[in-house]
Amino acid sequence: MSGGTTVQHLEVTAPIFAALGDPSRLSIIERLGADGPLPTTRLNGPGSGVTRQGITKHLRVLENAGLVESFRVGRDRLWRLRTEQLVIARGYLDQVSAEWDGRLARLKSLVESGSE
Amino acid sequence: MSGGTTVQHLEVTAPIFAALGDPSRLSIIERLGADGPLPTTRLNGPGSGVTRQGITKHLRVLENAGLVESFRVGRDRLWRLRTEQLVIARGYLDQVSAEWDGRLARLKSLVESGSE
DNA sequence: AAGAGACGCAACCAGGAGGTTGCGCATGGA
């Protein structure tokens, strides 16, 4: 584990987490992950409790975060999941917890040996 | 990989992502992960560009999300990272992207075989 | 004992986020 393993920085990851940090948006992500590319209206439905415009806004946020992409087919706009950003976020979480686990181990051995 | 692997639901994960979705807070998480338990003031410093109270607020948000915990030592309150929630969030991201990858593969084979 | 350092609580403030409504424009189907 030599240093410099392309750590994704705050400025990259924070917006991703921010985009995921809303129940409506996270729900959209789930549905897109499970039921493949879907038109805006299908993402709406009575279960969402939000207007179509509301959904559209959320989709734009997700798009800006790079979490989804869209393409038009006829009069529909289809939305599809992009996993790249999810992978980045996942890697970030991995890094942080790994770093902390390592530090914990080091602290523990310090305490046990009593050295400084 | 048979189904039902204790999927963490929206209501659990969204708050975690929301807490991580702020640059200041994510920065705190990083520092706590790297430099172990730290007092509030140490998290502050000139690099943060925020008041101590601002940091305290962020810490409370992180605490409510279960991402950090604290304990007092003398007149300091030390903050420590908790990895449980990080693991949950990571697992969630794993699930979603895995699901989508599977769906993609299925869609592809559908197109190639021309069935359905 | 007294000053300084670290914190907690509360009030306050500006801006952005989530959400809505209204309207106009294309596209598909009868």
Place this chain on the structure above:
DNA sequence: TCCATGCGCAACCTCCTGGTTGCGTCTCTT
């Protein structure tokens, strides 16, 4: 051709959030 459907754009509103200041309390140090 005409109507319904699916979107896009824009204005608007409310509430939460990030951030600040002020002040009081406790603990450590000298």
